[in-house]
Amino acid sequence: MDARFTDEQDEIRRTLRELLGKRCGPEELRAAVDTPAGHDPALWSTLAEQLGLPGLALPETYGGVGCTVTELALACEETGRILAPTPLLATAVLVAPLLLALGTDAQRAALLPRIASGGLTAALAVPGPALATALGLTGHDPRGEWAGGGRAGGVQARRVEGGWRVYGQVDQVLDGHSAQLLVVAAHAGGFARSRVLLFLVRGDAPGLTRVRQTALDATRPQGRIQLRDVPAELLGDEAVGALPALARLGDTAAACLAAEAVGAAGRVLERTVEYVGQREQFGRPVGSFQAVKHRLADAYVQVQAARSAAYYAAWAAATEATATTGGGTAPEEPAGGLALAQALEALRRAAAEGIQLHGGIGFTWEHEAHLYFKRAAGDELLFGPVHRLRAHAADAAHVFEEAGT
Numbered sequence: 001m002d003a004r005f006t007d008e009q010d011e012i013r014r015t016l017r018e019l020l021g022k023r024c025g026p027e028e029l030r031a032a033v034d035t036p037a038g039h040d041p042a043l044w045s046t047l048a049e050q051l052g053l054p055g056l057a058l059p060e061t062y063g064g065v066g067c068t069v070t071e072l073a074l075a076c077e078e079t080g081r082i083l084a085p086t087p088l089l090a091t092a093v094l095v096a097p098l099l100l101a102l103g104t105d106a107q108r109a110a111l112l113p114r115i116a117s118g119g120l121t122a123a124l125a126v127p128g129p130a131l132a133t134a135l136g137l138t139g140h141d142p143r144g145e146w147a148g149g150g151r152a153g154g155v156q157a158r159r160v161e162g163g164w165r166v167y168g169q170v171d172q173v174l175d176g177h178s179a180q181l182l183v184v185a186a187h188a189g190g191f192a193r194s195r196v197l198l199f200l201v202r203g204d205a206p207g208l209t210r211v212r213q214t215a216l217d218a219t220r221p222q223g224r225i226q227l228r229d230v231p232a233e234l235l236g237d238e239a240v241g242a243l244p245a246l247a248r249l250g251d252t253a254a255a256c257l258a259a260e261a262v263g264a265a266g267r268v269l270e271r272t273v274e275y276v277g278q279r280e281q282f283g284r285p286v287g288s289f290q291a292v293k294h295r296l297a298d299a300y301v302q303v304q305a306a307r308s309a310a311y312y313a314a315w316a317a318a319t320e321a322t323a324t325t326g327g328g329t330a331p332e333e334p335a336g337g338l339a340l341a342q343a344l345e346a347l348r349r350a351a352a353e354g355i356q357l358h359g360g361i362g363f364t365w366e367h368e369a370h371l372y373f374k375r376a377a378g379d380e381l382l383f384g385p386v387h388r389l390r391a392h393a394a395d396a397a398h399v400f401e402e403a404g405t
Contacts, residue, residue, distance in 0.1 A: 005074075012071055016051060016078040024084045026368055029219070032085050037178040038212065038221030039085040047086065048118025051075075054092045055116025058100065062112035069252050069321060073259035073314035080260030081267045083219040083371055087121040090175040093256045094249070095122035095183050101245050102198060102236035111181070111200075123179035125170040125201075125225055127154040127186075131382055134185065135250030137337050138388040140396075141243075155227060157186040157199060164188075166199055166232045170225050172382070177212040177223025179203060183235065184227070185242060198242045199232035206230070217378030219371060254336025255317045257383060258310035261343035261376070265303045265350040268372040272296065272354040279359070292357065299350050306339070306346035313339035334396065341389035348376040 005013075023043050024032075032040040047053040057072040058064025065071075072092065079088055096115050099108060099122075114120035124131075132138040155168030166186050176182065182201040187194045201208060207230040213222045235242075273296060276287035286292055313335040320334075351373035355362035362369045380386060394400060 009071060009074055012051070012056075012067075013074050013078055016047075016053075016075055017081070019046070019050065020078060020082055020084055024082055029083065029085065029368075033218045033221070036212065038175070038218075039087060039178075043084075044086055044121075045118055047088075048116075052116065053088060054096070054118050055112075056092065058096060058112055058116050062100075062108060063116035064112070065116075068318035069255060070314045070318045073256045073310065073317075076256040077259040077263035077310075080263035080375075083264060083368075083375060085219045085221065087123075087175050087179065089220075089256070089260070090123045090179060091115060091121050093253050094124040094174070095181070097249050097252060098124070098183060098198065098235070098245060101248070102240060102242065104236060107200070107233075107235065120181060121175065121179045122181040122183060123173050123176045123223075125155075125173045125176060125182050125184040127168060127170050129172060129381075131172070132384065132388075134246050135253055135383075136247035136392075137250050137254055137340070137383060138385075138392050140392070155184055155186040157188040157197060157232065159188075164199060164232045164234055165229050166201065166227045167229055168227050170227075172213070173223050173225055174382075175221060175223065176225050177210045177221065182208075182225065184225075184232065185246075186232075196242045197238065198235040198245075200235055201227070201230055201232050205232075215378065216381065217371075217374045219375065220378055220382075251313075251320070251334040251336035252317045254340040254383070255310065255313035257379065258306070258313055258336065258339040258343035261340070261347045261379065262303065262307045262310045264372050264375055265306065265343070265347040268347075268354045268369060269296070269299055269303055269350045271369070272350070272357050276357055286357070295353055295357075299346075299353050302346045302349055306343040309335070309339040309342045334393075337389045337393040337396075340383060341386045341393075344376055344380055344384060344389075345386055347372065348380075351376055 023046065028040065052065045053075055055064035056067050056075055057069055060066040076088065079086060096112065099111055111120065115122065126134045133141055155166055155170065157164050157166045166184055168186065180203040182203065184199045184201050185196055186199055188197050189195055207228040209226040211224050213224050215222045276292055277285050279286045316335045351369065354369040355373060358367060358369050361367045
């Protein structure tokens with residue numbers, strides 16, 4: 001493994017940081033999250049047109065840049081650094097890989113170029129608070145019980161003349177209130193022979209109702225979708241189940257989320273160090289006190305360790321993708337879940353130190369420190385918690401099994 005970044009990767013980070021610094025400051029951030037969509041469509045168009053961000057990890061055949069998960073993770077680190085509210089996670093990290101892996105040739109040709117150009121936003125709808133389980137991050141469910149199990153509840157799909165219809169409700173869908181395309185996980189085939197399939201639902205489909213939810217993390221907008229006999233298109237081939245593809249997606253998504261959390265943790269720590277160097281008590285800067293130095297040093301070490309883990313997870317996910325297509329050897333164990341656990345813990349620590357060391361202003365709406373803490377807490381609710389991420393990784397690696405069993 002070569003741990004050095006290429007000139008192209010450094011250029012992606014530098015250009016993205018400069019653009020976001022100009023277009024997504026604290027005032028622009030607050031204005032964007034208060035809009036009905038929860039993000040700035042003009043900024044998203046700029047990121048797509050100037051940097052090709054939505055198609056960064058898509059093949060050039062479909063209008064993408066042709067990079068790997070590593071470059072996408074580095075982009076997520078920069079967007080996470082300033083908590084930029086964009087459809088990047090929902091569209092490019094969660095949905096685009098599924099379309100690429102499962103879609104028919106016609107579906108890929110129709111959808112992926114539009115995603116790469118920024119003209120189409122998408123969201124993954126997984127029933128119940130089970131996104132982490134569906135992605136294989138906090139548990140293993142070979143039957144996909146999280147999707148409703150074929151019983152009442154969840155989302156059900158039934159075949160009709162000329163296509164499919166889906167019925168049900170999903171409460172926590174990232175960008176689900178504004179995405180132009182929904183990829184919905186649903187059970188088909190009844191209870192006895194049910195299995196999970198993925199369906200494409202247009203954002204303006206008849207019978208679809210969408211409402212933006214009040215989320216803990218306002219920079220990560222969520223929507224509730226209700227499907228009342230909504231026409232849908234099966235993603236890919238009916239003979240190919242969705243569960244393996246979702247599990248493969250989990251490690252890639254975790255690597256990108258870890259990089260995003262590391263970017264946020266590094267930024268809030270930078271702001272805190274800068275502030276304690278200016279704020280004075282007893283006639284000297286707060287940062288000159290040994291107790292404050294030790295706390296910030298501990299947070300710094302934790303953030304740097306999490307950054308190393310996130311970079312390794314991105315490299316491992318990219319290597320696994322290459323190995324799948326016959327171009328190398330994949331790492332023995334997935335690294336995304338552990339990297340995400342470490343990054344979320346580092347972000348929570350850095351944000352908590354930032355709030356306390358900023359004093360009374362730190363937890364108020366006027367200051368951005370609390371936004372970083374809410375990002376850590378919100379991501380744990382969606383993709384964690386940390387102890388379950390670690391426990392599942394340990395089970396997958398057979399850490400606690402006796403030799404020979």
